[in-house]
Amino acid sequence: MDWCFCRPYDHRENRYLSIKNRTPARYLERAGWKALHQFMIKKILLIFSLLSIWLPIKAEITGVFTYPGGSNGDVQINEDGVFGGRTLTAGDSITITTSPTSITITATGGGGSGSLNDLSDVTITGASINQTLVYNGSVWVNAAQGASFAFSIASFSNGLSGTQEIGTGVWKSSGNVSFTASYSNGPPTSSTVTFSGWGTPLHLSSPYTSTTSVANVSYPSVAGTVVFTLNSAKGAETDTETITHTFVNRIYYGVSTVSSGYSEANIEGLAGTDLQNSKSKTFSVSPGASEYIIFAYPTRLGTATFTVGGFEGGFQSPETVSITNASGYTENFYAYRSTNLNLGSTTVVAQ
Numbered sequence: 001m002d003w004c005f006c007r008p009y010d011h012r013e014n015r016y017l018s019i020k021n022r023t024p025a026r027y028l029e030r031a032g033w034k035a036l037h038q039f040m041i042k043k044i045l046l047i048f049s050l051l052s053i054w055l056p057i058k059a060e061i062t063g064v065f066t067y068p069g070g071s072n073g074d075v076q077i078n079e080d081g082v083f084g085g086r087t088l089t090a091g092d093s094i095t096i097t098t099s100p101t102s103i104t105i106t107a108t109g110g111g112g113s114g115s116l117n118d119l120s121d122v123t124i125t126g127a128s129i130n131q132t133l134v135y136n137g138s139v140w141v142n143a144a145q146g147a148s149f150a151f152s153i154a155s156f157s158n159g160l161s162g163t164q165e166i167g168t169g170v171w172k173s174s175g176n177v178s179f180t181a182s183y184s185n186g187p188p189t190s191s192t193v194t195f196s197g198w199g200t201p202l203h204l205s206s207p208y209t210s211t212t213s214v215a216n217v218s219y220p221s222v223a224g225t226v227v228f229t230l231n232s233a234k235g236a237e238t239d240t241e242t243i244t245h246t247f248v249n250r251i252y253y254g255v256s257t258v259s260s261g262y263s264e265a266n267i268e269g270l271a272g273t274d275l276q277n278s279k280s281k282t283f284s285v286s287p288g289a290s291e292y293i294i295f296a297y298p299t300r301l302g303t304a305t306f307t308v309g310g311f312e313g314g315f316q317s318p319e320t321v322s323i324t325n326a327s328g329y330t331e332n333f334y335a336y337r338s339t340n341l342n343l344g345s346t347t348v349v350a351q
Helices: 024-051 264-268
Strands: 062-066 073-075 086-088 093-098 103-108 132-135 140-143 152-157 163-165 170-172 178-184 190-195 210-212 225-234 237-248 250-256 272-275 281-285 292-298 306-308 319-324 330-337 346-350
Touching (some): 152 225, 152 237, 250 264, 264 292, 264 319, 264 330, 272 281, 281 292
Antiparallel strands (some): 152 178, 178 210, 250 272, 281 346, 319 330
16 A cells, blocks of 8 residues: 655745655654653753742642651651651641642651640740740740749748747647648648657548647656657648747836835746746836835746946846746746846846
8 A cells, every 4th residue: 555645835945845765664653752741841941940949839738648668767858857857756747738838848757846845845835035945744845044843841830839839748739730731733642640659640631731639748857848740741742830839938127116125927927028038138118216126037047148328237236036828837047136226217138
């Protein structure tokens, strides 16, 4: 079968082209390579166009890709290395979301994070300048420098004064000492109150903030102490706090018309009195007509010296008076009186 082809006309050169050697096979071969060449050029241009905007602009792609594991590896998301150097381990995943104008990348697992708040054990809230990360026992949080999240006892009290009047026998009977406590970074998991005079600790119940004594507390010796100790724990963290009561007798001072032979009533009837275990005292009085200045304290504290108006002296040798205080404790007192009476406004320094 013969083939017949019309001669092609070249409009640019305004002439017919030769068809010499233009067999059908030869012609089709040349036409195929030309079409393939044009196709490849178009694809290459398309690829460069896509790369110029990083990812396809015609469609959105969202996916979660899991690193298969076997050994740790790195992932490089873009040529700038913005997400480069991220070490991934088995089971880690990356979520990539693209749009015509943006790329969103989220990593989960142990492979690291783009910011502190992406870490599962970090919680950042209202961060401000000069804050640091501090472990609060559960997660890392932002806090002021020096902030502590350690468990501690914030307060421990029984509502009683630290200085108490010495007495004899039972100071506080069972049920008459009430304790309160508060905690920093609590509550604790256990708390007890101990006292050397109790056989067993006093256990507080949750939330470990209050309890009442269940045994008597006796007076110590004069100038002795009673110490209550709170022992609290929160897991492995522990803390202790104490309440100390010191037991002393009184001193007395004032004015009196009695010049000698002082009784307990004369001394306890003076206007001034303090609980203290010392003979040192500065006080002011205004003795009128027929009145002396009187100063009395326990003899176990030794003899005293006096200064009045900058001059030493002005007091007679002391008398000894036995006094039983309101708490039932008895001991001897020295009772000093001024040499002169009707001294008016006077400041006395006793030592």
